[in-house]
Amino acid sequence: MHILVTGAAGMIGRKLVDRLTSAGELGGRRIDNMTLFDVVEPQAPANAPFSAQTYASDLSAPGEATKLIAARPDIIFHLAAIVSGEAEADFEKGYRINLDGTRFLFDAIRSVGEGYCPRVVFTSSLAVFGAPFPDQISDEFFLTPLTSYGTQKAVGELLLADYTRRGFFDGIGIRLPTICVRPGKPNRAASGFFSGIIREPLNGQEAVLPVSDSVRHWHASPESAVGFLLRAAVIDSGRIGPRRNLTMPGLSITVAEQIDALRRVAGEQVVGRIRREIDPDIERIVAGWPRDFDARRATELGFIADRSFEDIIRTYIDTELGGKINQ
Amino acid sequence: MHILVTGAAGMIGRKLVDRLTSAGELGGRRIDNMTLFDVVEPQAPANAPFSAQTYASDLSAPGEATKLIAARPDIIFHLAAIVSGEAEADFEKGYRINLDGTRFLFDAIRSVGEGYCPRVVFTSSLAVFGAPFPDQISDEFFLTPLTSYGTQKAVGELLLADYTRRGFFDGIGIRLPTICVRPGKPNRAASGFFSGIIREPLNGQEAVLPVSDSVRHWHASPESAVGFLLRAAVIDSGRIGPRRNLTMPGLSITVAEQIDALRRVAGEQVVGRIRREIDPDIERIVAGWPRDFDARRATELGFIADRSFEDIIRTYIDTELGGKINQ
Numbered sequence: 001m002h003i004l005v006t007g008a009a010g011m012i013g014r015k016l017v018d019r020l021t022s023a024g025e026l027g028g029r030r031i032d033n034m035t036l037f038d039v040v041e042p043q044a045p046a047n048a049p050f051s052a053q054t055y056a057s058d059l060s061a062p063g064e065a066t067k068l069i070a071a072r073p074d075i076i077f078h079l080a081a082i083v084s085g086e087a088e089a090d091f092e093k094g095y096r097i098n099l100d101g102t103r104f105l106f107d108a109i110r111s112v113g114e115g116y117c118p119r120v121v122f123t124s125s126l127a128v129f130g131a132p133f134p135d136q137i138s139d140e141f142f143l144t145p146l147t148s149y150g151t152q153k154a155v156g157e158l159l160l161a162d163y164t165r166r167g168f169f170d171g172i173g174i175r176l177p178t179i180c181v182r183p184g185k186p187n188r189a190a191s192g193f194f195s196g197i198i199r200e201p202l203n204g205q206e207a208v209l210p211v212s213d214s215v216r217h218w219h220a221s222p223e224s225a226v227g228f229l230l231r232a233a234v235i236d237s238g239r240i241g242p243r244r245n246l247t248m249p250g251l252s253i254t255v256a257e258q259i260d261a262l263r264r265v266a267g268e269q270v271v272g273r274i275r276r277e278i279d280p281d282i283e284r285i286v287a288g289w290p291r292d293f294d295a296r297r298a299t300e301l302g303f304i305a306d307r308s309f310e311d312i313i314r315t316y317i318d319t320e321l322g323g324k325i326n327q
Numbered sequence: 328m329h330i331l332v333t334g335a336a337g338m339i340g341r342k343l344v345d346r347l348t349s350a351g352e353l354g355g356r357r358i359d360n361m362t363l364f365d366v367v368e369p370q371a372p373a374n375a376p377f378s379a380q381t382y383a384s385d386l387s388a389p390g391e392a393t394k395l396i397a398a399r400p401d402i403i404f405h406l407a408a409i410v411s412g413e414a415e416a417d418f419e420k421g422y423r424i425n426l427d428g429t430r431f432l433f434d435a436i437r438s439v440g441e442g443y444c445p446r447v448v449f450t451s452s453l454a455v456f457g458a459p460f461p462d463q464i465s466d467e468f469f470l471t472p473l474t475s476y477g478t479q480k481a482v483g484e485l486l487l488a489d490y491t492r493r494g495f496f497d498g499i500g501i502r503l504p505t506i507c508v509r510p511g512k513p514n515r516a517a518s519g520f521f522s523g524i525i526r527e528p529l530n531g532q533e534a535v536l537p538v539s540d541s542v543r544h545w546h547a548s549p550e551s552a553v554g555f556l557l558r559a560a561v562i563d564s565g566r567i568g569p570r571r572n573l574t575m576p577g578l579s580i581t582v583a584e585q586i587d588a589l590r591r592v593a594g595e596q597v598v599g600r601i602r603r604e605i606d607p608d609i610e611r612i613v614a615g616w617p618r619d620f621d622a623r624r625a626t627e628l629g630f631i632a633d634r635s636f637e638d639i640i641r642t643y644i645d646t647e648l649g650g651k652i653n654q
């Protein structure tokens with residue numbers, strides 16, 4: 001089996017490639033070959049039991065998508081995207097990469113013909129939804145994005161469903177929850193604090209909490225996100241029907257519950273490193289985000305959320321901190 | 328005021344231009360100039376109290392959208408589209424005209440800059456919805472098109488909302504009900520019989536009814552459709568908020584109710600020209616179509632549906648048959 005991953009240099013892409021490299025198989029089929037693509041050259045997997053090509057380019061450049069598809073990968077994980085903030089700051093770049101790039105990839109697959117019909121797993125986003133929401137968003141709630149990024153992801157979902165219906169490929173779109181705990185350095189994303197208030201205290205550093213403790217949000221660990229991708233790659237798509245885009249299950253919890261979980265796992269001293277400093281701009285942005293979903297379809301299709309936020313924290317400590325908390 | 332109409336040679340386009348020509352104004356502002364665009368050359372309005380240019384081209388050809396926008400029309404009615412059947416039969420043409428053509432038009436407007444921000448009225452379609460449905464579809468029901476045409480219209484809606492949010496233009500998308508009574512000759516569209524069972528008997532001809540009398544559907548007269556377009560052109564868009572695409576109000580009635588109305592308006596002899604001959608293919612297609620909507624937002628915003636199907640029939644007789652029924 002040959003697997004293509006676009007966006008392979010990103011955080012989720014790297015974790016996906018690591019997991020596939022360890023497993024050496026997917027859905028009971030041996031992996032023979034992986035193609036790893038991103039705008040910067042992805043790292044080749046170390047000691048992989050299969051051959052791997054890495055490849056840096058721009059998916060929206062003429063001919064690039066066709067090159068990626070020439071070897072007819074059996075499974076395509078399409079993770080590549082300009083992130084929300086950049087797509088908002090640079091209108092043309094966001095549409096070029098997120099909409100045109102996705103469409104070029106889909107059209108490159110379509111153009112192969114000869115019965116070629118790979119599984120395509122597309123990562124969509126909660127940004128396809130726009131306030132106001134009900135308290136819990138159902139699987140039939142409409143998409144009214146309030147960002148260009150969310151618009152581009154929603155268009156990708158529509159194209160995925162239509163190209164699948166036409167038989168050009170066998171696509172599944174998955175809307176990932178906010179990834180928490182996101183490893184790495186603090187960043188300036190408005191959602192950054194959801195990870196920051198766990199990650200920085202565990203690293204012995206102060207973290208700023210810019211919103212009230214009562215703010216509720218929808219979370220999944222990086223490990224669960226990789227699990228969703230793998231599940232989407234092997235699921236019998238005959239069970240899904242024509243509605244090919246699924247809200248992934250997650251944990252709907254408040255900031256207070258996040259902090260309580262951190263206290264139980266790491267103690268009061270670590271929690272003491274969270275400094276409360278309300279930022280009205282961030283509060284306003286976060287107020288426009290979804291808080292909870294009834295992700296019934298995905299759950300019935302075997303996508304599994306994290307069991308608890310304590311589990312999420314413990315997994316972060318194990319995978320990113322070598323099991324050690326900086327007290 | 329300068330008005331641009333794309334798709335001006337189509338049935339709704341012609342009726343819209345006729346109405347504007349008679350009025351000579353829109354929303355209390357005098358019309359100075361109209362540009363009429365289509366893939367075939369639209370007829371210039373006769374005795375118009377304003378100047379008019381007609382123009383035949385392909386909106387998806389390089390530079391054509393820019394030419395249309397060069398004179399900076401104040402109001403743009405974007406009706407041009409490949410119809411559903413053709414978009415399904417010719418995948419690439421449908422995407423080229425309905426998606427790329429629309430995006431080129433939107434980008435041509437965006438590229439003007441200098442504070443140019445016209446009203447754009449975009450005709451979307453019930454084809455953005457896909458079965459299964461609730462009995463009555465709310466304004467918050469999700470878009471899951473089951474045709475390429477419906478996909479292209481749904482993408483147009485998303486782009487319209489995002490370009491409006493970014494301030495490139497002031498867009499309103501309206502999802503028209505099935506137009507009934509559609510004037511002209513019988514056609515082979517699966518929905519053709521909804522008009523055919525009224526139009527042909529009134530013309531002294533037999534009409535075939537290929538589905539059961541209990542089939543329910545969502546109708547608007549051509550006159551109401553033009554009314555929706557005009558309302559969308561002048562409404563204070565500050566009242567709409569970021570959700571710029573609206574399901575238009577209509578009449579949800581069964582075929583039996585259509586026939587009863589025809590009997591009341593035109594008598595038993597005319598109704599006798601309807602021949603029942605079930606077509607399982609058409610029954611199956613129609614079973615996948617929406618039957619009823621709660622078009623609350625549009626109604627609150629002043630869009631007005633036809634009062635009764637009898638009214639629809641009488642208007643058809645007045646406008647298309649010169650007031651005379653062929654008994």
